[in-house]
Amino acid sequence: MxxxxxxxxxxxxxxxxxxxxxxxxxxxxxxxxxxxxxxxxxxxxxxxxxxxxxxxxxxxxxxxxxxxxxxxVRVDFVEGALAHRRQYGGGAGQMVARAVGLRGAIRPYVLDATAGLGRDAFVLAALGCEVMLLERQPVIAALLADGLSRATRAGGEVAEIASRMRLLEADAIETMRDWAGPVPQVIHLDPMFPHRDKSALVKKEMRLFRPLAGDDLDAPRLLSEALALASHRVAVKRPRKAPAIEGPPPNAKLEGQSSRYDIYGRRKLG
Incomplete structure (x- = not known):
């Protein structure tokens, strides 16, 4: 077996x-x-x-x-940590919201090209963004699809949020290169970082997912395709002390306690 x-x-x-x-x-x-x-x-x-x-x-x-x-590990958009974050997480003041450019009535169309368990995408959808999610690892995609299905069946506000999230199981590099459909204004990237410090593997998702997906050693190609596709900006989530992804330097950075966003701006959202 x-x-x-x-x-x-x-x-x-x-x-x-x-x-x-x-x-x-x-x-x-x-x-x-x-x-x-x-x-x-x-x-x-x-x-x-x-x-x-x-x-x-x-x-x-x-x-x-x-x-x-x-x-x-299970994807749960209805209860638990994401429900608490939806209600008390800080709204548009959250770092991911600021990174993709939410302000006032601006709610860009976002492509989350490394969706994982969909937490960042759910936050953005909860704040009113339409979000396309790409996840290339079939097991992780299955967990995410199950979570979205249960959110839809739950009805109410959570189902409304889930209706703004569309999941596609696909390789992000190939999909962005051959993109068909409305061009995303913002692309959100959170590549798996090749950690060498064992303390960085504390999160159980990291410990379970690394044997499945490995590290995103093709992150430079991922960034390159994102920069070629996004109409307004690319926001890359990184560990706070990690180097920027190989390629053009970011235009701006947002730093939190354990992570940061490298922002690659193309034009102003508005």
Whole structure:
């Protein structure tokens, strides 16, 4: 019951993955997901894999099986940290909002080309932006799609926010190069940074995702395509002390306690 899911970085070790279900009611969904991702599927006790995708009442979760592993990762736009951030996070004063140029009534059309778990995209959508999300890693994209689906089913304000988010599972470099459709005014990038300091791997998402996606060693190409496509600006999220991505220097920077944004302006939003 062991299978290797292909990673997208040759510099990252492949992780074995499988799909399971918490109870029988979700076995059919688990079977369908396993077929789509071409992964083995079975009861939890019969699975021998380093990472497990589990279908359950509370959504799709990614779980590491090694001793001392971090807890499960699940995308939840309805409750928890993102609900708190939506209500009390500081609105348009948040760093990501300032980085993409929100002010007054200005709400640009944003392409989040490295969507991950969709947290930054959700904040921008909650503030009124239409956001296209690109995620090239199929497992991460599946978690994000599940979170968006549950947000839509929840109704109310969260469903309205989710309606402004459109997810596409695709390689960002290829998609931006061959872009068809309305040109994004702003492109948001948050490439996986090749950390060498073990303390930087504290977040459980980082520990689980790195074996899947590796580091974005093609970040210079990602930035280049973003600069060629965005009509107004590109905002790149970086660890606060990390160097800028190789390429043209940013026009401005926004710094927080642990991260910063490098801003590449092309024209004024307004």
């Amino acid at each position: 062991n299978n290797v899911f292909p990673t997208l970085s040759q510099d990252s070790p492949a992780a074995t993955l499988a799909v399971t279900w918490r109870d029988a009611a979700h076995q059919q969904a688990a079977d369908a997901l396993a077929r789509r991702l071409q992964l083995p599927v079975g009861p939890r006790e019969q699975i021998d894999a380093e990472l497990i995708l589990q279908c359950a009442d509370d959504g799709l979760s990614l779980i590491a099986t090694e001793a001392g592993a971090p807890g499960a």
